[in-house]
Amino acid sequence: MAHLSIVVMESYALKELSEAEMRRAEKHVASCPKCPDRLEGELGWVAARRSPFMAKVRKIVKAEEKRPAQG
Numbered sequence: 001m002a003h004l005s006i007v008v009m010e011s012y013a014l015k016e017l018s019e020a021e022m023r024r025a026e027k028h029v030a031s032c033p034k035c036p037d038r039l040e041g042e043l044g045w046v047a048a049r050r051s052p053f054m055a056k057v058r059k060i061v062k063a064e065e066k067r068p069a070q071g
């Protein structure tokens with residue numbers, strides 16, 4: 001699985017990604033157990049904790065966990 005790069009994450013936070021790319025980033029982080037931690041760990045991304053981005057990601061992750069597996 002290709003993880004999101006820090007650059008992509010930063011671009012997301014700055015809303016410099018296209019809508020399609022932003023959706024892709026959200027989807028990946030929501031389904032990836034590592035990227036949210038990676039972000040906070042590698043970037044020390046204090047701003048991210050305050051930004052709506054991480055809150056949104058955590059919401060998505062929780063929703064994904066509740067949803068029964070497909071198929």
Ligand SMILES: [Zn+2]
Nearest residue numbers: 003004032035
């Ligand atoms: Zn990932």
